[in-house]
Amino acid sequence: MTYMGQIQQLCIVTNVFLPSVGGIQIVTYEQSKRLLQKNFDLTIVTNRIQTPKKYTYENINVECYESINIGFRLGIPYTIPTIHSFPVFTKNIKNSKLVHAHGHPYLTSLIASKLAKQYEKPFILTQHNTFIDYNNVFNHIEKINDLIVGKETLKQADKIITVSNATKEYVLSIGANPNKIKVIHNGVDLNRFKPLPQIKEEMRKKIGIPKDAKVVLTVRRIVYKNGVDTLIDAANLAIKKKQHLVFIIAGKGPDMTSIQNQIEQLGLEKNIKLTGFVADQALHLYYNAADMFVLPSKSGEGLPLVALEAMACGLPVIATNVGGISEIMIKDFGKLVPANNPQTLADAIIEFADTNKSADELHAIVETQYSWDKNVSQLIELYEELI
Numbered sequence: 001m002t003y004m005g006q007i008q009q010l011c012i013v014t015n016v017f018l019p020s021v022g023g024i025q026i027v028t029y030e031q032s033k034r035l036l037q038k039n040f041d042l043t044i045v046t047n048r049i050q051t052p053k054k055y056t057y058e059n060i061n062v063e064c065y066e067s068i069n070i071g072f073r074l075g076i077p078y079t080i081p082t083i084h085s086f087p088v089f090t091k092n093i094k095n096s097k098l099v100h101a102h103g104h105p106y107l108t109s110l111i112a113s114k115l116a117k118q119y120e121k122p123f124i125l126t127q128h129n130t131f132i133d134y135n136n137v138f139n140h141i142e143k144i145n146d147l148i149v150g151k152e153t154l155k156q157a158d159k160i161i162t163v164s165n166a167t168k169e170y171v172l173s174i175g176a177n178p179n180k181i182k183v184i185h186n187g188v189d190l191n192r193f194k195p196l197p198q199i200k201e202e203m204r205k206k207i208g209i210p211k212d213a214k215v216v217l218t219v220r221r222i223v224y225k226n227g228v229d230t231l232i233d234a235a236n237l238a239i240k241k242k243q244h245l246v247f248i249i250a251g252k253g254p255d256m257t258s259i260q261n262q263i264e265q266l267g268l269e270k271n272i273k274l275t276g277f278v279a280d281q282a283l284h285l286y287y288n289a290a291d292m293f294v295l296p297s298k299s300g301e302g303l304p305l306v307a308l309e310a311m312a313c314g315l316p317v318i319a320t321n322v323g324g325i326s327e328i329m330i331k332d333f334g335k336l337v338p339a340n341n342p343q344t345l346a347d348a349i350i351e352f353a354d355t356n357k358s359a360d361e362l363h364a365i366v367e368t369q370y371s372w373d374k375n376v377s378q379l380i381e382l383y384e385e386l387i
Helices: 023-038 070-074 084-094 106-119 137-154 165-173 197-207 228-239 255-264 282-287 305-312 342-353 359-369 371-385
Strands: 008-014 040-047 052-056 062-063 098-102 123-125 159-162 182-185 216-219 243-251 272-276 291-297 317-320 334-337
Touching: 008 023, 008 070, 008 084, 008 106, 023 040, 023 098, 023 371, 040 084, 040 106, 052 359, 062 334, 084 106, 084 243, 084 317, 098 106, 106 123, 106 137, 106 359, 123 137, 123 165, 123 371, 137 255, 159 165, 159 371, 165 182, 216 228, 216 305, 216 342, 228 243, 228 342, 243 282, 255 272, 291 305, 291 342, 305 317, 305 359, 317 342, 334 342
Parallel strands: 008 040, 008 098, 040 062, 098 123, 123 159, 159 182, 216 243, 216 291, 243 272, 291 317, 317 334
Antiparallel strands: 052 062
């Protein structure tokens, strides 16, 4: 859409952006780079985390606000903007045609919604996750924040995008107007995430995995909600029946020490490899070193990008039935199991260790359903209704 040749200026507000890595950051990036090709100009307004106040990330303009980030050390990416951040919000929102914020519970989204109303700019909100179980006092704080910050942000939105029907049900439960909601599933970079059988042997040699091993991969931030502890318990059960299973856990986080201790106590050092943080640019190599992917989450999943990336690389996906993952599972190429149940997870891993599925066939199915181009096309349709 060219809007008669006029370039439309957007203000995209997100709690965190690249080079800091995470799901919201990837979604924002993939959408932004395609919007730039569709006669939109945009500025990302985001939290400043070890970056300049202004920078460019692959032709995407980024301006940062100052904030308090105490929660990050606890695995909770919640920012509290300082009073000095308001000029950044005000300038970019005032100069935009439309404001698009990511995440209903963030103070930054609420600020953006209020300023958008003040300057009579359309306001769109994307909600990425369902309720996150922290298994501690933060559950109560999250619920209170939902009712104060989240509910008001949802009320202010002209349109609400949810990445899954599960996420839609979540925002409806805290008062979102159903007439404002549109479900737009996330996409995947199909040029990068694809089967690459020629690199499997090389990657396994690099990681130190025997040729005859069946490799089970997960890519997770090491925090309670992502269920890595459950995966290790399941691995312990599965390895007793299939000793050639090797598990790769790619990621880091505040619970890393407890996960290392759990592996040592079970004597699984030979069968479980912790890679630490893996750069997004190298993830496709790890997917292609594996035979299956496991998503052992306990809560909070909206529509996990890692599951789409794994399937695009041809990996069957075994996932806990949490959030929106069931909406993208493909028959015969994966299995859903209950959360927090190591035995059923182990049984599914053993089942898929004995099957061979066509990687190219799975990639072809994903290609028809989950491209970023399709995602952005639907996003632009919403923009056109409001600009």
